[in-house]
Amino acid sequence: MAVPEVDKKIIGELEAMGFPRPRATGALHYSGNASLGAAIGWIVDHENDADMDEMPLKIISSGISWRIYSQLVNYSQERIQSGKQLIEAKRSLEENERKRNIEFRKPEKEEEKRARERIRRKLKQDKLERRVNLGLPPEQLVAEKRTPAVRIEQNPFPVRSVAKSERLRECLRSLRRNHKDDDARVRQAFQTLLIYVGNVARNPNEEKFRKIRLSNPLFLDRVGSLIGGIEFLELCGFETTEGGEFLYLPHNKVDMATLNSAASELKSALINPFFGLL
Template sequence: MAVPEVNKEMLTELESMGFPTAHAIRGLHFSGNASIEGAIDWIAEHENDPDIDQMLLVPINIEIESGKPPFALEYVKIKAQELSRQKLKAEEEKRMEKEREKERRRAGKEQLQAKKILEENERKRASAWRKAEQEEVKQARERILKRLEDDKAERRRNLGLPSEDHSSKKITKHLQKQQNTKISDEHNSTTVDNLQECLRSLKQNHLDEDARVKRAFQTLLTYIANVAKNPENEKFRKIRLSNPAFMDRVGSMFGGIEFLKLCGFEKLKQNGIEYLYIPRDKVDHRILRNAALELNSALNNPYFGMFSRKKDDY
């Protein structure tokens, strides 16, 4: 099989007119090499043939006396080599693009993992610092209490009175009450820290989207205010997760749903639909007030979230 011999001048002219070589050879061959017009008419009539773009090959019966292949065979060989090179080049480019995409994904995963590790280490350092401070305060109180009890016992012995003094029990109860208050304050402080960290993460993960971040903060503030003002009304305590407005303003933002969970909202599924829902008995006005204060601070502070907090520098 070989490319059929056609009028080379007419082939060159058809190619200069913009016809692909394969189309031009088919048109000239099947129109009998009669004229350029005949070849163009044939191409127009057969442009939708499934094999129109394939190089035409016909049986040949040529006696090769000189030992060299005819022009048609050389042409087929050159074209085959060219197609092979193009195919290999395309495959190599495709392989390299896959490798580059894998590298981009790997680098992205490594950056995300490093960020998570850094945030976790910061949380651990902050927690260890708070525990150490609490322990130091507790030991200081115990030393003060013991000193008071020893002083009172010494004074009573000097006065010839029994060493036991019921007033020490009152002091103990008073200090215990203070300790319980301190624990409650520490819990409240931890909640505030978590709210701040959540808003800071939202801002840092959308640094180039100031308008969206501000809109997310304003929307969260609206949700919190509605619950605080209308705790008995369930429609303010229930948010449909598939709501397009909610997903655009809050749900699609990093940390938006997590902030609502810190405020008491829980995931709920009813009739196949997912909601964020806060039960009436779990509405904590103190947490909602703290959340509103943090949102107001984030909205009014132009530098909020631009710098990471270093807890180990406290």
């Protein structure tokens, strides 16, 4: 057994590229000792072979030793073929697993879709009931004339719409009355609404503050599940998107006067212990 003789120049080039001498020697030997490209191609094709970095040996005798050499070559080829089959089997298993996961997710996605539709219908019904409780018509017949936008930081004495302020105040009173036996939850709702309103007022150009996912567990627990919570945000300009997935306040409908009024009414509700009870 001896190390096969290969082109020393090409070996040098392969080593300069970072390949160890055993791998470079084997690649050049098994690819026919022909060219740098052929050797690199062999390395790529056999990169997963366990004996890639073992120095190749050749049998220099003849006769029965040649038969042994042939057997070794055949054994090596069988190992290579077996390795390829294992890789293919693994790839097939991963693909089947991916397909099963897709099939498994289909019912879950359908259920999510149905859940969003149920939420959308419930929100629509709740909105109708809230409007009736507030003494408002089922559909608003006359669009309110909005006050020109005034940034909070530029106007320490914000202009307030008396009609809108009263509606906001009555909405909060209704929320308090409907949940009068759970003061802590009502207070938490007022605080959360103040955060939503304040974020938009301070960052009107940031879409993330003007978009609320209705199925968000935190939102549902603190605002969405309370009668009057969503109605208050709608009075601030938020709209339910098509499909009922989000509450969204379009940038061109941001009304600073309304947001100022909303913040003022929320702060009043938080500091007045008798708010909505008298």
